[in-house]
Amino acid sequence: MSGFRPGDPFLADCPARLAVDLIADKWTVVVLYGLSEGPVRHGELIGLIGGISRKVLTQTLRRLEAHGLVRRHARAEAPRRVEYELTPLGATLIDPIHTLTEWARANGDAVLDALDAAPEPVAHGD
């Protein structure tokens, strides 16, 4: 997408859309981040992330699994153990995510300041 022209909707065939559809929800990026340093168990992710329910975590992991970004590994032990880890493909997504979080760390305050400066439901009904 190194350049588009007006009149060309860069809709379905644009790679951006694929990436967005993959990560544009409340938890996907955080889950991937949680897996970025090695295999983690389901329950550990729950505690690590904080605020996510088991159901939603499972849903998120299932989707990532179906997309080939995460691998599930169930160990047959006494207390059931299920670990999740990034696939090689999934690991390649860590860099872009890292770039994004770096941006947030550098510019987060500026965004919050802007939010603070314009709390009114900005109406341009002029």
Add this chain to the structure above:
Amino acid sequence: MSGFRPGDPFLADCPARLAVDLIADKWTVVVLYGLSEGPVRHGELIGLIGGISRKVLTQTLRRLEAHGLVRRHARAEAPRRVEYELTPLGATLIDPIHTLTEWARANGDAVLDALDAAPEPVAHGD
């Protein structure tokens, strides 16, 4: 977030969450991309993006405006003209987004292949 320890939920204070909350919806990234090459009018964005309704585009732009990423410029002319452009802060988000879309371009096929290889509603109910 150069390293977290289990037991530390990296929840609210993690910069990743701010970035995700900003862009984790269906249109924000695409809209920012549409503005990445200069000021664009409301109607142009509609045609450029394709598939977005005026209402949702307006909502998206309002939120970006409130967050200080987009500036609105209403010209007083015969046919009404309203242009939107990235603020300097908003422009800094283009790089991370570009990194993400580059990933999609490079790995999109692999993701689609994985999706294709596992179309069953992968149930691990053992």
Add this chain to the structure above:
DNA sequence: CCGAATCCAAATCGATACTG
């Protein structure tokens, strides 16, 4: 410990029609 099922609340999106 892990995850599926059910039920429910809330946010999101889209189509349409109306205003200046």
Add this chain to the structure above:
DNA sequence: CAGTATCGATTTGGATTCGG
């Protein structure tokens, strides 16, 4: 041309409960 209002369909997330 730009924006708002309203309504309804769909999606999403959360709480709880049940089962292996």
